[in-house]
Amino acid sequence: MRTWKPAPGAGAGETSVPCSRRAFLKSSALLSGAALWDAMRPRPAAAAPPTVARVGFIAHVGSAQSLPRSPAGLEVAGYAGLLGARAGAEEMGATARLLGREFDVAVATAMSPAAAVRAAGRLVAVEGAFAIAGGYGTETALALAEFAERQRVVFFNVGATSDALRGESCGRYTFHVEASDAMYLDALADWFTRGLAFLVDEDAPQGVRIIRRAPTRRWFLVAAGAPIWQARRLRAHAALERRHWGGRVVGDVVMDAGVGQVRDVLRAIDQAHPDLVLLLLGPDAQLSFMKQYETAGLRFEVSGFPEPLTQTRVFLAGLLAAAPRSAGESIRAVLWDPAVRYAGALELNSRFAARWKHPLDGPAWAAWCAIKILGEVALRAHTTDPAQVVRYLESDRAVLDGHKGIVLTFRRWDHQLRQPLEMVRLQRDSGDLMGTAEPVGAIPNVNAPGRDPQQVLDQLGDLAQESTCRFSII
Amino acid sequence: MSLLHHIGGPRPVRAGTGGRGTGRRGGVRSRRWARLGAAVAGLLTAAMVSPTGSAPGASGPRVYVSNEFGGSLTVIDAAGGRVTGTIPIGPAGTARPRGMALSPDGSTLYIAVTDPWPNRRESPYKFIWVVDAGTGKVRAKYPCGSDPERLAVTPDGRHLYCSNEDNVTATVFDLGTGKVIAAIPVGIEPEGVAVSPDGRWVYVTAETSNTVTVIDTATRRPIKNLLVGERPRVVVFAPNGARAYASAETAGTLSVIDPVRHEVIQTIELGRDSKPVGVSVAPDSARVYVVGGRCNCLFVIDAPRGAVIAAVTQKMGRRPWGVAVAPDGRKIYTANGRSDDVSVVDAASLRVVATIRAGRGAHSVVAGH
Numbered sequence: 001m002r003t004w005k006p007a008p009g010a011g012a013g014e015t016s017v018p019c020s021r022r023a024f025l026k027s028s029a030l031l032s033g034a035a036l037w038d039a040m041r042p043r044p045a046a047a048a049p050p051t052v053a054r055v056g057f058i059a060h061v062g063s064a065q066s067l068p069r070s071p072a073g074l075e076v077a078g079y080a081g082l083l084g085a086r087a088g089a090e091e092m093g094a095t096a097r098l099l100g101r102e103f104d105v106a107v108a109t110a111m112s113p114a115a116a117v118r119a120a121g122r123l124v125a126v127e128g129a130f131a132i133a134g135g136y137g138t139e140t141a142l143a144l145a146e147f148a149e150r151q152r153v154v155f156f157n158v159g160a161t162s163d164a165l166r167g168e169s170c171g172r173y174t175f176h177v178e179a180s181d182a183m184y185l186d187a188l189a190d191w192f193t194r195g196l197a198f199l200v201d202e203d204a205p206q207g208v209r210i211i212r213r214a215p216t217r218r219w220f221l222v223a224a225g226a227p228i229w230q231a232r233r234l235r236a237h238a239a240l241e242r243r244h245w246g247g248r249v250v251g252d253v254v255m256d257a258g259v260g261q262v263r264d265v266l267r268a269i270d271q272a273h274p275d276l277v278l279l280l281l282g283p284d285a286q287l288s289f290m291k292q293y294e295t296a297g298l299r300f301e302v303s304g305f306p307e308p309l310t311q312t313r314v315f316l317a318g319l320l321a322a323a324p325r326s327a328g329e330s331i332r333a334v335l336w337d338p339a340v341r342y343a344g345a346l347e348l349n350s351r352f353a354a355r356w357k358h359p360l361d362g363p364a365w366a367a368w369c370a371i372k373i374l375g376e377v378a379l380r381a382h383t384t385d386p387a388q389v390v391r392y393l394e395s396d397r398a399v400l401d402g403h404k405g406i407v408l409t410f411r412r413w414d415h416q417l418r419q420p421l422e423m424v425r426l427q428r429d430s431g432d433l434m435g436t437a438e439p440v441g442a443i444p445n446v447n448a449p450g451r452d453p454q455q456v457l458d459q460l461g462d463l464a465q466e467s468t469c470r471f472s473i474i
Numbered sequence: 475m476s477l478l479h480h481i482g483g484p485r486p487v488r489a490g491t492g493g494r495g496t497g498r499r500g501g502v503r504s505r506r507w508a509r510l511g512a513a514v515a516g517l518l519t520a521a522m523v524s525p526t527g528s529a530p531g532a533s534g535p536r537v538y539v540s541n542e543f544g545g546s547l548t549v550i551d552a553a554g555g556r557v558t559g560t561i562p563i564g565p566a567g568t569a570r571p572r573g574m575a576l577s578p579d580g581s582t583l584y585i586a587v588t589d590p591w592p593n594r595r596e597s598p599y600k601f602i603w604v605v606d607a608g609t610g611k612v613r614a615k616y617p618c619g620s621d622p623e624r625l626a627v628t629p630d631g632r633h634l635y636c637s638n639e640d641n642v643t644a645t646v647f648d649l650g651t652g653k654v655i656a657a658i659p660v661g662i663e664p665e666g667v668a669v670s671p672d673g674r675w676v677y678v679t680a681e682t683s684n685t686v687t688v689i690d691t692a693t694r695r696p697i698k699n700l701l702v703g704e705r706p707r708v709v710v711f712a713p714n715g716a717r718a719y720a721s722a723e724t725a726g727t728l729s730v731i732d733p734v735r736h737e738v739i740q741t742i743e744l745g746r747d748s749k750p751v752g753v754s755v756a757p758d759s760a761r762v763y764v765v766g767g768r769c770n771c772l773f774v775i776d777a778p779r780g781a782v783i784a785a786v787t788q789k790m791g792r793r794p795w796g797v798a799v800a801p802d803g804r805k806i807y808t809a810n811g812r813s814d815d816v817s818v819v820d821a822a823s824l825r826v827v828a829t830i831r832a833g834r835g836a837h838s839v840v841a842g843h
Contacts (some may be wrong), residue, residue, distance in 0.1 A: 098687070
């Protein structure tokens with residue numbers, strides 16, 4: 001474990017951003033070496049002084065703490081999250097010092113649910129952390145949520161989208177910065193069924209660039225057989241049938257790995273002539289499917305469920321490499337995009353890229369935001385008592401800023417962070433990692449005047465009456 | 475440990491020469507861009523000073539609007555309510571003029587200009603541009619640290635403080651010697667800058683830290699940091715020096731600060747759908763005006779009571795971000811970034827009495843004598 005304290009001059013971007021994959025991996029390796037040294041360094045096993053507000057971050061990275069070369073490894077998201085947590089630690093540490101306080105983040109690594117729980121125990125008992133952030137993958141997030149309930153310590157989920165975590169498995173001490181399955185599926189349904197989408201672009205002939213011209217009516221769902229993917233398949237149906245008039249499912253197949261079965265699925269897609277094929281598949285399966293889809297020569301538009309790993313530039317580059325024609329120009333939903341420029345996003349993205357030589361992608365933003373929120377709580381609520389932190393975050397006083405152009409708050413009924421999501425369009429032949437996607441709009445539109453921000457953001461995800469969460473009393 | 479870093483800065487750079495910039499790094503490509511930009515800026519400046527340039531033509535009080543996406547300033551004849559000139563700064567979408575301040579005698583307009591690339595240190599635009607308010611000509615470009623966003627001039631006219639958005643500093647520029655004399659650590663992503671009427675204090679907001687840093691101008695050291703609402707933007711002092719006000723865009727609040735104790739003494743709720751940015755105080759300090767970029771409105775606050783007494787919405791432009799009060803207090807001007815215009819509000823009736831066309835992305839507005 002290592003305690004992350006801000007570096008002098010944190011926040012001062014002084015270098016240009018290398019964008020090639022080679023430079024990206026090289027800088028990652030350098031950071032990895034430093035991280036490994038930190039991990040091996042002997043540390044005093046004393047609890048933090050009470051004046052230091054400390055958060056524990058559980059990174060899903062191996063002992064080398066490096067960026068894996070496989071675009072489908074969960075460590076890709078874990079590594080981005082680690083950098084996001086470090087950025088949050090630097091910024092909130094600097095802010096705390098301005099106010100005569102202390103805040104830092106203790107980092108541990110874990111690659112399994114059991115290891116994550118052990119790490120959480122050490123972070124709380126030894127490092128004195130009042131809150132834990134992490135949770136890459138549903139099982140790990142669930143294990144940490146259960147730990148949080150048992151130990152009565154705050155847990156911020158930054159890496160799992162599962163609706164069950166917000167529903168029947170919800171916990172009073174658990175808060176979700178990562179968006180839920182329901183939010184991502186609602187965003188996809190909203191974007192594709194709405195049809196016309198454009199960007200204001202002064203250089204375009206008419207001052208705008210048309211991104212889409214026609215609504216997506218005919219949806220073809222390809223879902224994995226595991227229960228979580230079937231739950232997502234049902235929620236996709238709900239998104240289309242209950243909320244988004246005009247979109248209908250014309251094909252709905254369950255697909256597992258067999259090559260022969262993929263051929264059958266491709267044939268079914270070809271016969272259905274959908275407007276969109278939505279892949280409710282894991283990262284590996286999305287890459288594999290897209291490769292075969294490309295080979296088959298089908299031309300229907302494809303999007304995929306945006307698990308955190310699939311939002312990274314590394315994965316998107318892998319997707320474009322596997323299926324340049326089919327993935328190029330395709331639209332995907334993400335929690336955050338490193339090329340977003342509005343509402344302070346340009347400054348945040350630039351600052352992060354310059355400091356960490358890594359794009360601020362969805363997983364990095366989630367970790368950064370989680371640390372920022374927990375730091376804000378410690379500074380504003382003047383408490384690190386977990387029960388008081390929970391009450392504060394549930395109250396109207398918890399006004400949160402994530403550079404998303406609108407005030408962010410937690411839903412009281414399931415502790416999900418209300419927030420807009422970004423839609424990005426993949427770009428082949430971009431030549432660098434940053435260029436593999438461009439943001440093409442936020443869902444919902446946060447700039448429309450005259451509505452309460454909570455109402456605006458509650459267009460995504462499940463409302464109180466739909467929630468199966470029943471919190472314990474603290 | 476000293477919190478103050480003294481820097482001996484370069485001499486002021488004449489407009490059009492491009493200068494050496496403040497960059498510490500930068501490859502061949504960025505230097506090439508800088509040279510190209512400097513050439514463009516030079517051509518534009520030449521156009522400005524030529525007889526055919528669109529220099530302001532009125533002799534009465536003027537209102538200046540910075541057009542962030544248009545790369546220009548719009549000059550308005552306050553009495554006639556008409557545009558009298560446009561001062562080009564650079565190419566639209568590249569040169570981004572934002573915060574402005576007038577010298578105490580009203581003869582010089584200072585504009586904080588940046589470009590769309592925060593990490594690019596060498597730029598022909600990232601300076602404080604100096605415009606002669608009488609002729610509308612660009613006189614010089616002053617270095618003021620990296621990425622200047624907003625600025626304020628001390629009442630004695632000797633120093634200029636600017637916020638460096640991509641850094642955690644506010645830079646102090648000596649207008650007499652033409653040198654940068656200090657870079658003062660502030661919060662992360664600094665923006666708003668204000669000098670107290672007695673010149674003793676400078677307040678600097680920081681959008682990410684959610685703080686206001688209090689700087690003692692005598693020592694040029696920060697003496698205190700205040701936690702204010704989320705994403706603080708603009709900070710201003712009342713002309714009587716009794717209060718300072720800081721808007722918070724995300725929180726939808728206005729923090730009222732006691733500048734004697736440097737403490738937040740009240741938080742005025744403007745609504746979470748308001749997105750307040752610009753703040754200006756009436757000359758008699760009795761009213762505070764705040765513009766809401768999302769509600770498209772002008773809040774009118776009774777200063778003694780600390781209460782919102784009106785919100786002007788009818789005929790208001792879209793996304794008002796900048797606001798200024800005329801020196802006589804009778805008119806309020808808002809810079810509307812989405813409708814590219816200026817709303818003129820009558821302070822007595824609190825109605826929009828005129829709408830004046832500005833350039834793309836109207837950002838800030840100042841009213842001269």
